[in-house]
Each structure stands twice: as C-alpha cells, then as structure tokens.
Amino acid sequence: MKIRRKTGLSLLALTLAVVPLTLTACTADGGGSSAAAGASTSNTLQQVIKRGTLRVAVLPDFPPSSVKQPDGKIVGYEPDIAAALAKSLGVTLDLVSIDGTARLSVMQSKRADVNISSYTATNQRAQQVAFTIPYKAQGAGVLFRKSNPITSLKDLDGKTVAVARGSTNDTIITNNFPKAKPVRFDNIADALQALKSGKTDAAMEESTTVKDITKKNPDLATLNIPPIDPDLISMGVLPDQQIWLNYLNNFIRNLIASGQDAQLYQKWFHEDLPAIITNQP
Template sequence: MTLKTFAAAAMAVFTLAATAIPAAADTLADIKAAGEIKVAIDVSHPPYGMLDSSAKETGSDVETAKLLAEDLGVKLTIVPVSGANRVPYLQTNKADVVISSFSVTEERKKVIDYSRPYGLIPVVIAAPKAESIADPKGLDGKSVAVARGTTADIELTKSVKEAGAGANIVRYEDEATADTAVATGQQKIYAGALSSANALIENNPSLDMTVKYEMAAYPMAIGLRKNEPELKAYLDKWVGDNLQNGKLGGIYKTWFKQDLPAEFVK
C-alpha cells in the first residue's frame, strides 16, 4: 500500500469513527430559536396537572412549566401525556422536556437525563379503613389499582414480589382511570402518589378510605433527553435559582399544602 493510499484509508476510518459518535444536541438553542418550548404534562393527574372548569390546563406541573417558559422568554406549548408515555414522547422529540410528576428512578436514568430535583413524591397504598393492611404482605390475595408505568406501579410490583404476596395488580393507562376504577368500586385498594390518594379519599368519603403505608418517596425533576449538556446546565441552574428565590417552593406549597423539605433548597 502506498503512503497516499494508506493516508486515504486512515482518513476514511477516522471519518466513520467520528460519525459513529452521536453529536451533542442543542435543544436549548432550538427552543430559543423557535420561541417555543414543548412540555409534556399529564393533565389527568391532579393536583400536578388537570383541566379547570374552563378546560384550561392547571396544576403544579402547569405552573412550573409556565415559570420555565417565562424565564426562557418563550411560548409554552403543553403536550398531553400519560404516565406510561412520558419517556417515549421525550425520546421521539414530541416534547422538549417532561414536567409531569416525573420521579427520578434508576431505570429511567438509563435512557433519559434529569434536572436537579425540585420536589418530592411519596407513593402510598390506600384502602378502606376496615382493611388490615400494614405492609405488602397485607396485599396477598387482593386486587390493587395503579396507573401503568408510574413509580407507584414500580414500587408496588417490586414490593409484592419481594414479600411473596399474591396481589392482583390491575394496571390502568393513566391516573384518572385508576382513580375512577376505585371510586366506582372496581377495586378497593389504590396505589399512587400521596396527593392523588388524598384527593381520592377526600372526593369519595363514602369509600371510607385511608392511607395504609408509604411504599417510597421519590425526588421529582424535569426530564430531558440524554446528551443535552447546554439544556441540562440551564435547567439545573434554573431549578437552583427558583428554589432559592422561593418560586418553586411557593408552587409546591400552593398545591400540596406543605413546605418543600429543607434539603431541596440548599
């Protein structure tokens, strides 16, 4: 092989190697150029996301998304999602970010990135007061309603398996359908976020339900695609700044009637 031929071959190999490495995207620049941010939000999951009497989106996730768009100086477009399709919508570029009661989990971190956490989501088991349920073993032989793909689903599945409890997990496509299933008596036991369980209990006093135990508590953050260093840096700083100035804490207290844990503001 001549020196010239070798050099050409080496350049071809280098070019192939370079193109095999995915270039970092710059969604932040794209958002600013478009003057719009597309945020995935589940608007069937109060108090995080819901429709008011005028069919306008409201809730803690909506207020958080509005604050982000305002600080970016762009228009907010809400992309409705369910618990199960939040990650796919992000990965297929249907949304720029996810702000949708989005708990940080190790499984999700394999395929997406998160901002710095800005809230906390406890997931619990709720059931009629007459039911004797203090831990996963108490679910043996019982049917439990849960929204598919949520952290409640993850924790419920894991905990009953570890406990060897033969629970019948009935998975619904979104939080609203799971809530309705329990409210209408299709299932008596509910797995979900603490705020959702409390709302279900408050709105259906005839069910005589109470929270039985907490399965876990997850930090909540903004979801973004991997390999987005500029956007991640912006979101991390944005969360930190709005925790320090009290705006994110104010949203949390408005909708969840309690202060953020002190460690989030540090």
C-alpha cells in the same frame, strides 16, 4: 550545479505546494468552527428560544401536581413551574398532555422539549433519559373505598391494587408487596376509576394525590401513614442535550433558592416543600 538547481526548484515547488495546503487547512478549520457553531445552535435550548415556544409534557390526571379541568385547561404545581420556566426563557408555553408511558416517546418524536410530569429519576430510566436535579420529592399512598376498608399495609396481601402501568407505584406494589395483586392500567385516571367502581380493592398512587382525591370523594379513604418509598422527582430530557440540561438545572437551583418552588408547593399541596429538596447543595 544542475543538480543543485533542480533540487532548489523542487524545494520551491514543495514550499508552494505546502502553502495552499496550510491555507486550505485554515479554511477547513474555519468551516469546522462554523459547523460547530451550527451544531450548538441546533440544541434544544436555542431551538426553544428561536421557536418562541416551550413545549412541556405534563400529566392530565395527577392532581394537585397537574390536572386537566373540564374546560381543557391544565393546572397545578407542575404547570406553574412550566410557566415559570417559559418566562425565564422569554417564550410562550405549550403544555402537551401525555400519560406516563409516553414520557420518552413524546421527546423522541419532537413533540415536547422537556418532561415536567412527576418523573421519578430511577436508575433504570436514567439509561435512556437525562434527569435534572430534583424539584420535589414524593412517595406512594394507598387509596381504598370506605365500604371495603384497609387498616394497614399488611391488608394489601391478597388484595387487587390498581396502578398506572410502568409507574413508580407499579414497581412499589410489585417489589414491596409480593402478595398483593397489581392490576395495571394505561393511565392514572383509569386506575382510580377502577377503584371507585369496585373493580379493585385498592389503588396505589402518589401520597399527596391520594390525599387530594379523598377530599373530593367522601366514599374513599387513605391510610394515615408516611409516604411509601419517597423518591426524587426531576425534569427529563433526551440524553444528548447537555446544554439544555445545564440550563434546566440552573433554572431549578434559582427556583429553589428564590423560594418560588416552596411557594408553589405550598399553594398546591398546602404543606412545606420536602427538606430533601430545600437542603440540596
């Protein structure tokens, strides 16, 4: 009997010991849920809404996609998209001027929430950046001085060609035109200035930008050819921001479906939005 009583007490003690553990586990789970909630509110989407400001990285020297005016204001197709994005979130817009080499670092340093900077979604870049669905497509064009004409892509053999360092155009001229001599600059403006001043024979840049430049510079011309190696252009964010990426994809789908993307593209490029964008599933 004594043994049974001892066993019963032991079982009672064990049962009482389990109850607090179970209650503790419930409390821990509740704390875990709070922690999870805290983590979810720390994502970029919630940070932007709480801050009341959307910080968008844009290029200052890439007309008509984006260009800084003499008064310091940045205007163009992509700033207009950025403004529409800010409006959808109910926040104010802060445009952050960058060059092409700073797209990733500006996000890593928390100076920008998203890149809307004619960011070509290459497989190599996608190893470090999360890309949205595309909102436009673009290819390369060749720019040259009329006093030193280029009549075909074959003429690039042996010619010096200015490009922005690390850009898609840098890759195109290096891989597709091995006999050309790429001259790399830190930004688009410096590359174009090198051509204008006679330091290079040609420049390679996005085809619509090239057309825009020839309209404003009568001494320059471009080849009348289809865009070289067209690519898809997406917004870029840090790779661990899935909630933010989901929102941006949703925004772009609605931008395209509503016709607003096509309207903005027509406004700045004076041509139709490429069919590869409007026909996205």
